[in-house]
Amino acid sequence: MIVGKKVNLLFLCTGNSCRSQMAEGWTRHLKSDEIHAFSAGVESHGLNPDAVKVMSEAGVDISDYRAKHIDEFKDVQLDVVIIVCSNAKETCPVFSGNCKVVHYGFNDPPEMAKELADKGTLKEEQLDCYRKVRDEIKAFVKTLPESLINQSDKVVRIDSDKDNLRNQVRNLYSGIANEGDSCCGSSCYSSSSPLGNPEFSTRFGYTGDDLSSVPPGANMGLGCGNPQAIAQIKQGEVVLDLGAGGGFDCFLAAKQVGSEGKVIGVDMTPEMISKARENAHKGKYANVEFRLGEIEHLPVADSSVDLIISNCVINLSPAKDQVFQEAYRVLRPKGRLALSDVVAIAQLPNEVSENVDAHCGCVAGAALVGDIEKMLKNSGFSEILIDIKEDSAQFISDWFPGSGMEKYVRSALITAVR
Ligand SMILES: C[S@@+](CC[C@H](N)C(=O)[O-])C[C@H]1O[C@@H](n2cnc3c(N)ncnc32)[C@H](O)[C@@H]1O
Numbered sequence: 183m184i185v186g187k188k189v190n191l192l193f194l195c196t197g198n199s200c201r202s203q204m205a206e207g208w209t210r211h212l213k214s215d216e217i218h219a220f221s222a223g224v225e226s227h228g229l230n231p232d233a234v235k236v237m238s239e240a241g242v243d244i245s246d247y248r249a250k251h252i253d254e255f256k257d258v259q260l261d262v263v264i265i266v267c268s269n270a271k272e273t274c275p276v277f278s279g280n281c282k283v284v285h286y287g288f289n290d291p292p293e294m295a296k297e298l299a300d301k302g303t304l305k306e307e308q309l310d311c312y313r314k315v316r317d318e319i320k321a322f323v324k325t326l327p328e329s330l331i332n333q334s335d336k337v338v339r340i341d342s343d344k345d346n347l348r349n350q351v352r353n354l355y356s357g358i359a360n361e362g363d364s365c366c367g368s369s370c371y372s373s374s375s376p377l378g379n380p381e382f383s384t385r386f387g388y389t390g391d392d393l394s395s396v397p398p399g400a401n402m403g404l405g406c407g408n409p410q411a412i413a414q415i416k417q418g419e420v421v422l423d424l425g426a427g428g429g430f431d432c433f434l435a436a437k438q439v440g441s442e443g444k445v446i447g448v449d450m451t452p453e454m455i456s457k458a459r460e461n462a463h464k465g466k467y468a469n470v471e472f473r474l475g476e477i478e479h480l481p482v483a484d485s486s487v488d489l490i491i492s493n494c495v496i497n498l499s500p501a502k503d504q505v506f507q508e509a510y511r512v513l514r515p516k517g518r519l520a521l522s523d524v525v526a527i528a529q530l531p532n533e534v535s536e537n538v539d540a541h542c543g544c545v546a547g548a549a550l551v552g553d554i555e556k557m558l559k560n561s562g563f564s565e566i567l568i569d570i571k572e573d574s575a576q577f578i579s580d581w582f583p584g585s586g587m588e589k590y591v592r593s594a595l596i597t598a599v600r
Contacts, residue, residue: 188218189327191262198223198249200230201266201288204316207237207244208323216327222252230292236312262330284330286322287346291315344500351498352451354542359453385577387411392434397465401430406494406544407522407593410434418442419488422512424477425449425495429458435491436470447472448480478504482512489518497524497547506561513600519563521596524548527570528590548591563598570594
């Protein structure tokens with residue numbers, strides 16, 4: 183393959199059938215004087231005719247492109263690889279060549295179109311999924327190559343799309359649940375993150391008894407405080423844990439609600455739910471159940487819960503207002519919120535708030551204290567108290583040594599009443 187002096191850029195996706203082909207098409211169309219664009223995949227799916235159609239509507243002919251395998255590029259000196267998959271969770275390709283690798287995810291049009299097709303929509307509406315992603319890719323390509331210049335190697339950009347962000351978070355926590363696996367290779371797991379270190383728990387006031395009373399592995403060291411300390415859990419209550427992880431707080435709560443009460447843990451990561459259920463089985467908990475679901479769409483009935491706890495999860499949500507609205511919906515009148523979370527005490531700089539590692543590591547998604555208060559109020563909560571733990575500056579600094587993150591975020595205990 184002849185390689186000139188332009189930037190050699192490869193768009194990589196799972197099948198090289200749609201997104202990476204559209205990206206190659208747009209780049210050749212708009213940036214051919216600066217960029218030599220290629221695309222490839224890791225599986226052979228063939229060129230997607232709907233992608234060809236919507237690109238042709240936009241004046242770009244990709245009909246003679248063919249699906250290429252990444253192996254065809256092993257002798258090409260690439261400058262940049264942009265991985266454009268987002269929710270191809272199991273198959274998001276890893277590129278380990280010696281060049282800059284950037285993950286800029288776009289939603290998967292065939293998957294979106296299939297969802298619509300299953301609902302019986304017209305083909306034209308399904309094509310709109312392709313058109314939307316086509317236009318997003320065009321907007322991204324227009325920013326090239328400048329938008330790559332200031333990024334360090336192995337940078338991951340957060341896509342503005344909320345589902346994308348949730349997928350990044352889910353991928354990270356599924357890796358943690360699978361003990362050490364990471365998603366997309368190095369893309370969204372920071373090996374320097376202390377997440378997953380159970381030794382941190384004692385700093386938050388969990389006692390030795392707490393730690394030894396739960397099944398081994400339930401405490402994954404993923405919390406940032408101790409909601410139990412403020413929850414005042416009573417016998418017979420129904421307690422809901424948002425983002426339950428391995429079930430640590432659920433098992434502690436289970437003892438307090440007793441056999442008349444019940445604890446429900448919700449988590450969106452299937453691997454976490456499996457782990458938590460295994461732990462419940464090991465510990466023979468009859469009053470704890472784990473449900474797979476998003477805290478923005480709780481799989482819980484209206485007015486059915488006395489107390490909601492959560493530990494270091496809401497900061498990860500791209501739709502915190504929706505989480506609080508859902509919390510309000512499922513709580514009974516006079517039901518309580520007792521949350522531990524990371525909050526922002528100053529506006530986070532863009533390079534932090536756009537960094538996926540920092541987001542998955544529970545800092546970049548932290549909302550400003552005033553905004554949290556507003557969201558809670560707007561959802562209908564009263565008696566709102568946000569207790570910022572000033573001494574958490576130390577462990578925040580230990581989480582991300584040398585990053586200066588402690589200037590912006592703190593752990594806080596948040597209580598409110600429906
Ligand atoms: C930092 S860990 C905390 C786990 C647990 N609360 C603990 O203290 O060990 C975050 C957990 O929240 C889950 N999570 C993140 N965002 C979520 C969302 N939008 N809906 C449901 N679960 C979510 C993740 O899968 C992960 O298990």
